[in-house]
Amino acid sequence: MFFFLAALTAFSVGMISMPILIKILRKAKIGDTPGGRKIHTSFIPSMGGVGFFIASLVAMSIWAWQFPLPDIRYLLGAIVIMFIVGLRDDLIEMKASQKIVGQLIAVLLVVVASDIRIKNLHGFLGFEELPLLISYGFSAFVLLALTNAFNLIDGLDGLAGTMSMLVFGFLGTWFLIQGLESYAVLSFTFLGGILAFLMFNWHPAKIFMGDTGSLLLGFTQGALIIAFMEYNAGLPKDSFLQFEPVFTSGIVLMLYPLYDMARVFARRLSQGKGPMTPDKSHVHHFLMRMGLKHNQVAILLGTIQFSFILLIFLMEDISDHFALPVISAVALFLGYWLDKVTVKYVKRKVHKQPRVLELRTRVPKKHKPLSLDTEKLKSSKINLN
Numbered sequence: 001m002f003f004f005l006a007a008l009t010a011f012s013v014g015m016i017s018m019p020i021l022i023k024i025l026r027k028a029k030i031g032d033t034p035g036g037r038k039i040h041t042s043f044i045p046s047m048g049g050v051g052f053f054i055a056s057l058v059a060m061s062i063w064a065w066q067f068p069l070p071d072i073r074y075l076l077g078a079i080v081i082m083f084i085v086g087l088r089d090d091l092i093e094m095k096a097s098q099k100i101v102g103q104l105i106a107v108l109l110v111v112v113a114s115d116i117r118i119k120n121l122h123g124f125l126g127f128e129e130l131p132l133l134i135s136y137g138f139s140a141f142v143l144l145a146l147t148n149a150f151n152l153i154d155g156l157d158g159l160a161g162t163m164s165m166l167v168f169g170f171l172g173t174w175f176l177i178q179g180l181e182s183y184a185v186l187s188f189t190f191l192g193g194i195l196a197f198l199m200f201n202w203h204p205a206k207i208f209m210g211d212t213g214s215l216l217l218g219f220t221q222g223a224l225i226i227a228f229m230e231y232n233a234g235l236p237k238d239s240f241l242q243f244e245p246v247f248t249s250g251i252v253l254m255l256y257p258l259y260d261m262a263r264v265f266a267r268r269l270s271q272g273k274g275p276m277t278p279d280k281s282h283v284h285h286f287l288m289r290m291g292l293k294h295n296q297v298a299i300l301l302g303t304i305q306f307s308f309i310l311l312i313f314l315m316e317d318i319s320d321h322f323a324l325p326v327i328s329a330v331a332l333f334l335g336y337w338l339d340k341v342t343v344k345y346v347k348r349k350v351h352k353q354p355r356v357l358e359l360r361t362r363v364p365k366k367h368k369p370l371s372l373d374t375e376k377l378k379s380s381k382i383n384l385n
Helices: 002-028 049-066 069-091 096-113 130-152 159-177 182-203 210-233 246-253 255-270 283-289 293-315 320-352 374-377
Strands: none
Touching: 002 159, 002 182, 049 069, 049 182, 049 210, 069 096, 069 182, 069 210, 069 293, 096 130, 096 210, 096 293, 130 159, 130 210, 130 255, 130 293, 130 374, 159 182, 159 210, 159 246, 159 255, 159 283, 159 293, 210 246, 255 283, 255 293, 255 320, 283 320, 293 320
16 A cells, blocks of 8 residues: 555656646747657657656655665666756767766666666586676676667657556566555555556657657666665565576566567667668558558557567466576567568558559540630730730
8 A cells, every 4th residue: 555655656746747847848849859769740848858757756755764774875866867867968969978888887887886787697508606706797798788778768648657567567566566655655656657657648648758758767667676686586486476597587677678678689780870860760660651550559569568578477386497498489580480471561551552663655635726805805904915
């Protein structure tokens, strides 16, 4: 009940503050205008991440003080830093190098100061405990990858919010069951804030989250997933909801963003482009080409993500050596099938449309000879000089 009230508080604050934020952003003309790679048709305020960040912050300040917050104080500080990086990028666009430096500061605060890192591979691929420096480097790389993978899927009304809602809902429940209350209250307050944001971001969206929101959510989810993996690995084998495939269970929670990032990067590199070159090759772009609407795409991809989370429950007693290849094979098959279906649909659609450059034989029309009545012209007032 307590954690439900924390989520409800964040939701209420978000519902109250979001309309005010939308009005302020509209007046300040801060948002996305249509054109280029944008798929919306009118000006939409951005920086919606400010709304659910404030909502989560208010809820945490009300409900979280009675829990042992010192174990996540550096994580909270890192979340604030990542929020500032996203806010700065939305207000004044940053260079990629500047953005990475800002992200690294937050990442190192989590990995080094909070000690939220991957310490042991538990026999996966023959590796056990990692040396300290390798653990720091590997954990920082994973957290950066999760953060930016989530940032890349924020291109459709309701999609990023739906994905993060599933992750925070799962993690909050799992942390609560395992008695990790400080992590649980953080997850549930973000869940409440995201639900409020979705009320305004669902198609047709009244506001976007921007980098302020997508970087914040990707980073927070990434840090909590790494914490989940480590605490899960430390549980006794007979514990309730102890997942044997440690890494597979963590990967599944961010499977769609990771798959989409790997797919997009592979396509761009195969075409001779840079991996960060913007285009419309994301999964949600392909589904839109098939005629699906924003809300239909968000529901479809959210359902697929939820199905993978359910699948990991069925594989909770199976090792990573079997679970990870199975999950990867299913994800790759679905992606391959999606590409085939989309290309087939687009070809059929193009075939039905008239060809723009088609050469057609034109029959010249017979024109009637012009006849002039000279008598009428003489009597008219027209100046014939």
